Each structure stands twice: as C-alpha cells, then as structure tokens.
Amino acid sequence: xxxxxxxxxxxxxxxxxxxxxxxxxxxxxxxxxxxxxxxxxxxxxxxxxxxxxxxxxxxxxxxxxxxxxxxxxxxxxxxxxxxxxxxxxxxxxxxxxxxxxxxxxxxxxxxxxxxxxxxxxxxxxxxxxxxxxxxxxxxxxxxxxxxxxxxxxxxxxxxxxxxxxxxxxxxxxxxxxxxxxxxxxxxxxxxxxxxxxxxxxxxxxxxxxxxxxxxxxx
Amino acid sequence: xxxxxxxxxxxxxxxxxxxxxxxxxxxxxxxxxxxxxxxxxxxxxxxxxxxxxxxxxxxxxxxxxxxxxxxxxxxxxxxxxxxxxxxxxxxxxxxxxxxxxxxxxxxxxxxxxxxxxxxxxxxxxxxxxxxxxxxxxxxxxxxxxxxxxxxxxxxxxxxxxxxxxxxxxxxxxxxxxxxxxxxxxxxxxxxxxxxxxxxxxxxxxxxxxxxxxxxxxxxxxxxxxxxxxxxxxxxxxxxxxxxxxxxxxxxxxxxxxxxxxxxxxxxxxxxxxxxxxxxxxxxxxxxxxxxxxxxxxxxxxxxxxxxxxxxxxxxxxxxxxxxxxxxxxxxxxxxxxxxxxxxxxxxxxxxxxxxxxxxxxxxxxxxxxxxxxxxxxxxxxxxxxxxxxxxxxxxxxxxxxxxxxxxxxxxxxxxxxxxxxxxxxxxxxxxxxxxxxxxxxxxxxxxxxxxxxxxxxxxxxxxxxxxxxxxxxx
Numbered sequence: 298x299x300x301x302x303x304x305x306x307x308x309x310x311x312x313x314x315x316x317x318x319x320x321x322x323x324x325x326x327x328x329x330x331x332x333x334x335x336x337x338x339x340x341x342x343x344x345x346x347x348x349x350x351x352x353x354x355x356x357x358x359x360x361x362x363x364x365x366x367x368x369x370x371x372x373x374x375x376x377x378x379x380x381x382x383x384x385x386x387x388x389x390x391x392x393x394x395x396x397x398x399x400x401x402x403x404x405x406x407x408x409x410x411x412x413x414x415x416x417x418x419x420x421x422x423x424x425x426x427x428x429x430x431x432x433x434x435x436x437x438x439x440x441x442x443x444x445x446x447x448x449x450x451x452x453x454x455x456x457x458x459x460x461x462x463x464x465x466x467x468x469x470x471x472x473x474x475x476x477x478x479x480x481x482x483x484x485x486x487x488x489x490x491x492x493x494x495x496x497x498x499x500x501x502x503x504x505x506x507x508x509x510x511x512x513x514x515x
Numbered sequence: 516x517x518x519x520x521x522x523x524x525x526x527x528x529x530x531x532x533x534x535x536x537x538x539x540x541x542x543x544x545x546x547x548x549x550x551x552x553x554x555x556x557x558x559x560x561x562x563x564x565x566x567x568x569x570x571x572x573x574x575x576x577x578x579x580x581x582x583x584x585x586x587x588x589x590x591x592x593x594x595x596x597x598x599x600x601x602x603x604x605x606x607x608x609x610x611x612x613x614x615x616x617x618x619x620x621x622x623x624x625x626x627x628x629x630x631x632x633x634x635x636x637x638x639x640x641x642x643x644x645x646x647x648x649x650x651x652x653x654x655x656x657x658x659x660x661x662x663x664x665x666x667x668x669x670x671x672x673x674x675x676x677x678x679x680x681x682x683x684x685x686x687x688x689x690x691x692x693x694x695x696x697x698x699x700x701x702x703x704x705x706x707x708x709x710x711x712x713x714x715x716x717x718x719x720x721x722x723x724x725x726x727x728x729x730x731x732x733x734x735x736x737x738x739x740x741x742x743x744x745x746x747x748x749x750x751x752x753x754x755x756x757x758x759x760x761x762x763x764x765x766x767x768x769x770x771x772x773x774x775x776x777x778x779x780x781x782x783x784x785x786x787x788x789x790x791x792x793x794x795x796x797x798x799x800x801x802x803x804x805x806x807x808x809x810x811x812x813x814x815x816x817x818x819x820x821x822x823x824x825x826x827x828x829x830x831x832x833x834x835x836x837x838x839x840x841x842x843x844x845x846x847x848x849x850x851x852x853x854x855x856x857x858x859x860x861x862x863x864x865x866x867x868x869x870x871x872x873x874x875x876x877x878x879x880x881x882x883x884x885x886x887x888x889x890x891x892x893x894x895x896x897x898x899x900x901x902x903x904x905x906x907x908x909x910x911x912x913x914x915x916x917x918x919x920x921x922x923x924x925x926x927x928x929x930x931x932x933x934x935x936x937x938x939x940x941x942x943x944x945x946x947x948x949x950x951x952x953x954x955x956x957x958x959x960x961x962x963x964x965x966x967x968x969x970x971x972x973x974x975x976x977x978x979x980x981x982x983x984x985x986x987x988x989x
Binding site: 411 | 553556
C-alpha cells in the first residue's frame with residue numbers, strides 16, 4: 298500500500314445522506330473475483346440513465362468535476378452491505394478521500410484498510426462546504442493526515458479524528474495483516490488455553506456426530 | 516465483587532488475544548468464520564500472493580448463496596448456473612476451499628443455503644461465540660448470544676490468515692422492547708418500527724442488546740429476524756441473551772455439543788446474560804403492544820410506517836435535509852405524499868432472504884395462500900433459506916400450498932434480496948419483499964421495494980394490493 302500523508306485535490310459534492318453501498322456499487326457488479334475495473338460500476342444507477350447514456354446532471358458527470366479526488370457527501374455515508382467493493386470502486390475511480398459528517402462503521406473500517414481516507418467533519422462544516430461548492434465548483438481541499446487537519450477553501454484548518462493505529466498504517470504504507478501475523482505467539486497461547494466450540498471440518502469428514510465437545514483440538 | 520458486565524462485555528472479554536491500547540486495537544479471536552463466493556475471492560488471492568495458509572480451516576465454513584440461481588432443479592436434479600460470471604465465482608470458491616481444506620456446502624448440496632440460515636440450523640452458531648463473515652447480516656447470529664458482525668474482504672483475509680481480527684471496542688446500547696405483539700404483528704414489524712423510530716444511523720458505533728418481555732417471548736427464528744436487521748439501524752451487531760428457548764433450539768443439531776458436553780455447555784451459557792447493574796452506554800425503547808404491521812414507503816429501511824398510515828408529506832418533515840431525502844425517495848418510489856399505501860397495487864412478492872426465509876416464516880405466509888390464489892398479474896417468489904428449510908417445508912406440504920395458489924417454489928439462496936442473480940424485480944415495478952433493504956435498485960435497476968413481514972407479503976400476494984394482514988386472519 299502506498300503511504301498517505303497529504304491529499305490536495307479537487308472536491309466534488311454529492312449532497313445526499315445515507316448513501317448506501319448498493320448505490321456506490323450495485324450488487325450485479327460484485328460477480329468479479331478481483332478488484333480491477335470496479336470504477337465502471339461506481340454510482341452506476343445515478344451516473345447513467347436507464348438507456349445507458351451518461352446523466353449530465355449527476356455531480357460526478359459535470360465537466361468541472363473531472364479529476365476530482367475528494368468526495369464530499371452527506372451523513373452516514375456507506376451504510377448497508379459490508380462489500381469492500383464500495384471503497385475499491387471509489388478508489389478505482391480516482392478518489393483518495395471521502396469527507397462526510399459521519400460514516401457507517403463497516404465502510405469506514407474497509408476504507409481505512411485500503412487507503413481511502415474517511416474524513417469526518419461537523420455537520421456545520423459539511424453545510425459550509427456544500428454552500429461553497431455551489432459557487433466554486435473548482436473547490437480544492439488539502440487534507441493533512443499527519444496533522445489530522447483539513448484546510449477549507451477560506452484557509453481555516455479544522456481537525457478530524459482517526460484511530461491512531463489506522464493513521465500509523467496509512468502514513469507508513471503498511472497493512473494491518475502484517476501486525477496480526479506478528480501476534481502469532483499470543484494467538485497460539487490463546488488457542489492452547491481456550492476450548493474450540495465447533496469443528497467445521499468434522500462435517501466434511503462426515504463425523505459431525507462425534508464433535509462438539511469442548512476439548513481443545515489445537 | 517467484580518464489576519457487573521453486559522452480555523457483550525463477557526463475549527468480548529473472552530476473545531481478547533491482545534488488549535487494546537491507545538495505539539493499537541484489540542486482537543480478537545474468531546471462533547467461526549463463515550465465507551461465501553462474493554466477498555472471499557480477493558482475500559484468497561492476497562493469501563496466495565503472500566504465501567500464507569488458512570490458519571484454521573476447522574473454524575471456517577463456506578457456502579454458495581449470493582450469486583447462485585434459485586431456479587428449480589432440472590431432470591438430472593441439478594440447479595443449472597448459466598451466468599458465466601457466477602459460474603466463475605462459484606468455481607473460484609470451490610477451488611479455494613479445496614486448496615485450503617475448507618468445508619463447503621455447494622450449490623445443490625443437502626445443507627446448502629443462505630450463510631446466516633445454515634449457521635444456526637447446523638448448530639454452528641452457539642452462545643458466547645465470536646462469529647464473523649464478509650456480509651453485514653452476520654448480525655443475525657447474535658440472536659444466540661454470540662457476538663457476530665460483518666467484515667470487509669481485507670478482514671476476511673486477516674481472519675483466514677490469523678483467525679483474528681483487529682477491533683476497537685464498540686459502545687453498548689440496551690434496546691428494551693416491552694409488551695406483547697398483537698395478532699398479525701411479527702418480529703419483522705418490531706425491527707422495522709425500531710428503525711423507523713431511531714433511523715438508519717441511530718445505532719452507528721453501538722452493539723445492540725435486545726431485551727424485554729417482547730424479546731423473551733419470541734422464538735429463535737423471530738429473534739434472528741430482529742438481530743438480522745440490526746445493521747439496518749446502523750449497529751454492527753445485535754445480541755439477545757441466551758435462555759431456555761436458545762438451548763432447546765440448539766439441542767440435537769449436527770454441530771451442537773452432545774450428552775454431558777451439552778449440559779456443561781448450557782451451564783456455561785447460563786452465565787452469559789448481562790449482570791444485574793451492568794451499565795450500557797445508551798438505551799432505546801419500543802413498546803410491542805402498540806405496534807401495527809409495518810411497511811416501508813421509501814428507499815432506506817428507516818422509511819417505514821404502520822400499514823394503515825399515509826405516506827409522510829415533505830412539509831411535515833422537521834428540517835430541509837429530511838425533506839430533500841423524502842422528496843428523492845418518493846420520486847424514486849413513484850408514491851404520492853399523504854396518500855395511504857393500503858390498496859396500492861403490487862407487481863412482485865418476494866418471500867425469502869436471511870431475514871425471513873426460515874420454516875416459521877414460510878408457515879406464516881402459507882396460511883394466507885391456503886385455499887386462495889395469487890392475484891392476477893402478481894409474480895410471487897417463495898425462496899426457502901436453505902435446502903434443509905426447503906425439505907422441512909415440503910415435508911409438511913407447504914410447497915404444495917404455494918404452488919397450488921400460483922406462487923413459485925424455488926431453490927435456496929439469497930435470490931431477489933440483492934439483484935445479483937437472476938431473481939430481480941423489473942424496473943418501475945412494485946415489490947413487497949420480506950428482505951432487509953429497500954435501497955434504490957437493490958432488487959434490480961429501478962425496482963421499487965416495500966419491506967414487510969411474511970404475513971403482509973402473503974396478504975399482498977393474494978389480494979394484489981398492499982393489505983393489512985390482520986384483515987385476513989381467521
């Protein structure tokens with residue numbers, strides 16, 4: 298994963314609340330077995346009309362939105378399904394950060410894993426950004442991850458929260474799996490002292506009637 | 516005396532491999548990892564690229580459910596898959612499970628089904644366990660007093676490789692549901708009413724613990740319906756303290772403990788309920804006695820009303836933002852503000868999904884189909900949650916009731932819940948669905964979904980319009 302420190306870029310505003318992951322990427326685009334090309338499905342039902350032509354009124358389709366790297370949207374962004382395809386599609390389209398008054402838990406977690414920065418701002422700040430964008434569709438923002446600040450168009454800097462561990466991983470471009478793999482001794486110790494409630498492989502061996510006791514298998 | 520703990524605290528504490536600190540999240544141990552074809556392929560790719568094994572295939576189980584067809588079997592007894600992308604995805608899961616030694620309930624197997632239906636019915640889901648799956652409706656398993664939640668594909672990779680997950684401790688919320696449900700009002704109506712009252716973001720950051728007289732009186736299948744939709748209220752997990760209803764449900768299932776082991780397990784499970792005096796970070800309340808059958812009119816599960824209420828009017832909304840959201844939703848749904856939904860024509864009825872596809876759901880629906888016909892022009896899909904549910908329903912003749920009425924009796928799977936297999940609602944058409952999401956396009960591009968209980972769905976199937984199921988009760 299590429300380290301992230303500063304994100305400076307053009308913003309686009311999608312002023313809708315509770316945008317669910319079915320809007321971000323409809324389920325019919327989830328039949329892939331890799332992560333490539335998902336931008337094609339991003340906001341598909343909103344970007345295109347029923348006849349397949351581009352919807353010129355959709356904010357991402359307006360000429361001034363070309364090259365935007367920061368998406369600004371309403372509260373509870375990313376609710377619904379746990380599909381990581383949602384942040385993958387946003388990233389594949391070119392977004393590096395999403396700014397919103399709040400995020401759904403699973404979306405935030407997924408985005409942090411892949412280096413799409415979720416930036417939570419106060420509702421009043423969001424309202425200001427929506428108003429500013431209406432008069433300045435070339436609006437740029439600067440997000441400083443190390444300082445945890447967003448620089449607004451008027452130069453004010455506001456801070457945003459981020460979990461310390463996720464911040465460390467993003468700043469250094471390390472993924473969280475590496476940290477978990479380093480916990481092997483603790484994991485093995487846990488397994489040695491805790492019972493195993495179910496043994497799923499007992500099924501494939503046709504022995505489900507024999508398992509289910511609380512003895513350890515590790 | 517140690518500090519009183521909640522059910523959530525007890526399950527969390529028992530799975531801490533490494534406690535959380537300001538710098539690092541907790542490392543939590545996962546007892547059961549359920550996987551399916553849609554959110555796992557990229558995780559296996561990651562494992563291969565890094566030369567990693569699946570650490571505990573014996574704590575992992577796979578099924579095929581999301582992209583699978585539910586078309587009836589052909590003359591060879593095979594469920595034909597025709598979509599090349601679905602074929603590729605299912606083949607990939609088969610290959611991954613074979614290579615890494617993970618048991619798989621394949622399409623057509625006697626135990627295949629929706630991942631959140633098969634866990635409980637196999638006895639894999641037990642109180643006190645930590646269960647994850649790359650699917651947000653993993654919250655379903657919390658009905659047993661397990662801590663269960665959905666994860667993304669990166670995290671699926673974490674669990675495959677280490678059997679552990681990194682998590683910050685969420686806050687706890689007591690959801691107190693007092694009173695008793697009236698006739699024709701169901702568990703689905705409880706959860707739809709709760710989300711209508713507190714909104715789709717109301718539970719963000721919390722784990723719900725459902726409690727109160729109404730919850731205690733519910734069956735396990737009804738508790739699963741409620742926990743299933745916790746995520747629709749924003750809560751990543753929902754839990755119910757285990758009791759005799761729980762233990763009776765688990766007893767005798769294939770993966771349940773047997774004999775003296777079962778008795779020992781029950782003794783342990785009895786220590787799980789929240790202690791007297793345990794403190795929750797937040798509390799929500801609902802009275803079950805006041806509830807009517809619920810139905811949604813909009814494009815998120817929080818846009819729900821009692822079935823005899825009018826569609827809300829934008830001018831009655833408290834602020835500009837909710838007015839805008841309502842305008843957008845009603846434009847998509849093609850519904851008029853202020854008008855009742857009762858009597859509105861319905862094109863498709865879908866009875867199924869991880870919310871409402873279990874035997875008791877099918878029994879409830881069947882009572883309205885018995886001796887009646889599906890209304891002209893309405894397509895009715897009845898999709899059992901698993902092959903086991905399907906066999907059980909057929910053993911008591913429910914399939915014949917549905918088919919004689921003119922409904923389709925299909926194979927097990929997620930089906931029309933999410934529009935990623937062949938079962939879809941056509942553009943612009945109105946569906947009453949027992950599933951969990953009415954998002955724009957969820958059941959197919961342009962589909963207009965109204966969420967409701969199996970009773971309300973069945974009532975619409977035989978009348979062709981939105982109908983109060985209480986008017987059909989004997």
